[in-house]
Amino acid sequence: MTDLRVAIAPDSFKGTATAIEVTTALAEGWLSVRPGDSLIRMPLADGGEGTLDAFELAVPGARRMPVTVAGPDGRQVEASWILLPDNSGVIELAVTSGITLLDPLQPMDAHTLGFGQAIAAAIDSGVDRLYLAIGGSSSTDGGAGALTALGATFFDEDNRPIAPGGHGLASVASIDTSHLRAVPAGGAIILSDVTNPLLGPSGAAAVFGPQKGASEAQVAELDQGLRRLAAVLGTDPETPGAGAAGGTGFGLIAWGAAIASGADAVGTVMRAPEAVSSATVVLTGEGRFDGQSDAGKVPSYVRSLAEQAGVRPMLVAGAISAEPTGFAAAVSLTELAGSADAAMGETVHWLREAGAHLAQSL
Structure with a gap:
C-alpha cells in the first residue's frame, strides 16, 4: 500500500x-x-462560525482581543476579535450577533448592534484593515444595528430613532451619518458565503428569514423594511451578497466595505x-x-x-x-x-x- x-x-x-x-x-x-x-x-471557514479560530490558527502572532458587546437580544456577550500582525482586525458576526446566542429566536427584534460595537472597538484600536465575517447571523436588520454602533442614526418620519431589529426598519425614513466612523485606510473586506441580493424571492428575508424563525407574514414585513432601508442608504440592493446575514452585507457595502468570498479569503491566508x-x-x-x-x-x-x-x-x-x-x-x-x-x-x-x-x- x-x-x-x-x-x-x-x-x-x-x-x-x-x-x-x-x-x-x-x-x-x-x-x-x-x-x-x-x-x-x-x-x-467561509465567513461563518469558526472564522476567528481559522485566522488564529493560520497566522503566527494573531492575538485575541476581548470585547463586551450587546448580543442580538440586548443581553451582554463576552466576545473577542482577532488582531493580526499586519495590524488588520478580524471580526466575526457569529460570536457577537449570531443565531446561537438566541433562545428562543427573535426574527423581528434581533439585531447586529454587537457586531458593530466589535467593529468600532477594532477601529478605535487603530487597525489598518478589517476582515468582516458575517455568517451565522440571527437577525434581518440590514446591518442597521451595526451601522448604529459605528455612529449612524436612523430616524422615522417623525425624526425619532427607530427601534432595533428588523421590526424597526418598517418605519425607517432617513439617516444621519455625520458621526459615522470611516472605513480604515486599508479598507474593509466582507467575508461571505452567499451571493443573494437584498430583496425579493432570493433575498435576505425570503431565503434566510424562515431559518431565523420568521413566519410568512413576518418575511413579507422584513422584506418591505429592507426595501425602505435600501431607499435610505441609496446602495444597489441587487449587489451579489447584499442579502447575506439578514442584509448585513448590504449595510456594510453601503458603509464602504467590499464583499469577497469568505472561503477564498480565509483559504488564501491559510x-x-x-x-x-x-x-x-x-x-x-x-x-x-x-x-x-x-x-x-x-x-x-x-x-x-x-x-x-x-x-x-x-x-x-x-x-x-x-x-x-x-x-x-x-x-x-x-x-x-x-x-x-x-x-x-x-x-x-x-x-x-x-x-x-x-x-x-x-
Whole structure:
C-alpha cells in the first residue's frame, strides 16, 4: 500500500463541531485505516462560525482581543476579535450577533448592534484593515444595528430613532451619518458565503428569514423594511451578497466595505492552494451539503482547488441533499449513524467513522 499525502480541510459543522474538531476527528479516522499516510490538517471557514479560530490558527502572532458587546437580544456577550500582525482586525458576526446566542429566536427584534460595537472597538484600536465575517447571523436588520454602533442614526418620519431589529426598519425614513466612523485606510473586506441580493424571492428575508424563525407574514414585513432601508442608504440592493446575514452585507457595502468570498479569503491566508496542490487526496466538508454549497462555501472552494491541482477531492457532510458532483467520494454522517439525531448526538464519533470509511474506499 503506497503511503499518501492527505489534506484535511473542512468547515465547522455548525452547532455540533468546530472546524478544528472536525479536522481532528477525520484525521483520527483516516489514520486508523492508513497509519502510514502523511496528513496536512487545515481547518477552514467561509465567513461563518469558526472564522476567528481559522485566522488564529493560520497566522503566527494573531492575538485575541476581548470585547463586551450587546448580543442580538440586548443581553451582554463576552466576545473577542482577532488582531493580526499586519495590524488588520478580524471580526466575526457569529460570536457577537449570531443565531446561537438566541433562545428562543427573535426574527423581528434581533439585531447586529454587537457586531458593530466589535467593529468600532477594532477601529478605535487603530487597525489598518478589517476582515468582516458575517455568517451565522440571527437577525434581518440590514446591518442597521451595526451601522448604529459605528455612529449612524436612523430616524422615522417623525425624526425619532427607530427601534432595533428588523421590526424597526418598517418605519425607517432617513439617516444621519455625520458621526459615522470611516472605513480604515486599508479598507474593509466582507467575508461571505452567499451571493443573494437584498430583496425579493432570493433575498435576505425570503431565503434566510424562515431559518431565523420568521413566519410568512413576518418575511413579507422584513422584506418591505429592507426595501425602505435600501431607499435610505441609496446602495444597489441587487449587489451579489447584499442579502447575506439578514442584509448585513448590504449595510456594510453601503458603509464602504467590499464583499469577497469568505472561503477564498480565509483559504488564501491559510495557504490552502499550496497545501491542496501538495496532496494526493483532500477531504473537505460541512454540516449540510445542499443547493447553496456551490455558492462559495468551503467544500466547493476546496473542490475547485483540487480540480486545478489534479488532486482527488472527498466530501464529508452531516447531511447531503444535493448531488456531490465533482467529488471522488462522499459520505453522510446521517447515513452512517442511521439518523440525523444520532449523527448530531455523537458528531465527533461519526466523523471518525467517516474518515475511516473514506480511507477504506481507496
